[in-house]
Amino acid sequence: MATATDRRRQILDAAIRVFADQGFHTCRVSDIADAAGVAYGLVYHYFTSKEQILDTLFLERWDVMLDAIAEADASDLRARTKLATVAAFILESYGHDPALMKVIIVEVTRAANSFGRTHREKIEQAFAGVASIVDAGRRAGEFRSGIDPTLAAQAFFGLVEQVLTTWIFAGEPRPAAEINRAKREIVEIICGGLEA
Missing domain, CATH: 1.10.10.60 (Homeodomain-like)
Incomplete structure (x- = not known):
């Protein structure tokens, strides 16, 4: 039962x-x-409503991602490896459950006038976590000193989200090889622009 x-x-x-x-x-x-x-x-x-169901779905997954970002940030790894860890977590989440990632991206993070606004603080926590990683990399000399960590975090998430959006619009799950290639190349594109 x-x-x-x-x-x-x-x-x-x-x-x-x-x-x-x-x-x-x-x-x-x-x-x-x-x-x-x-x-x-x-x-x-x-x-109480379908809105509460969507809130629950979003918060369950987003909190897991925030924990993954915080864990990466707290580690002794180089900043580039930390960013790779975060990118891998997000892209592997898509590989594990493409439908849930579609719901989070389309119905929450891109819904600026409804759920995106409701969860703005939670969404910004993810940006702040990645910005912290970039800032630590900048202070350690791994990344260029003139980099704005907040803008770098926005670029990081923008690139990840655009890749996921392209996959979502394609309408069928992506093969593991394509997900793995994206994990490598997203970090290469972002870190190539950040590194000292």
Whole structure:
């Protein structure tokens, strides 16, 4: 018999598929219930709205990414390796669950007038974490002294997001070889412009 945790996860997993296929704004809670194979009312037992479902999906994954950035930043690795670790985490997240990454990018981080604004502080924490890595690299002499860490972090995330967006619009998951190539080249492009 399914536990409450199992049912909640079942609803969240179904919501990922529905949001990715139909778009957040065009789907209904009943679509999520149908995809999860549960009664309509059960969705409302766990979540007050489809907005809360999207918030939950975003925050679950974003908090894991923030932890990965903080762990990389706190390590004794060179700044370039730290950035490679962060890029690898994000791109491997896409490889693991392309639909969830589509939902996060399309429905949250690019939705400046709705969810993007709601989660602006969380989104900016990721920029600040990467900016901290760049700043430490700059102070250690790995990166050029005139680099603006905040702008470098924005460029880093902009490049990663654009690669993911291209993959999302292609409509089918990318092979592991392409994900691995992107991990190497994103860091090469960014760090090539930063290094002293």
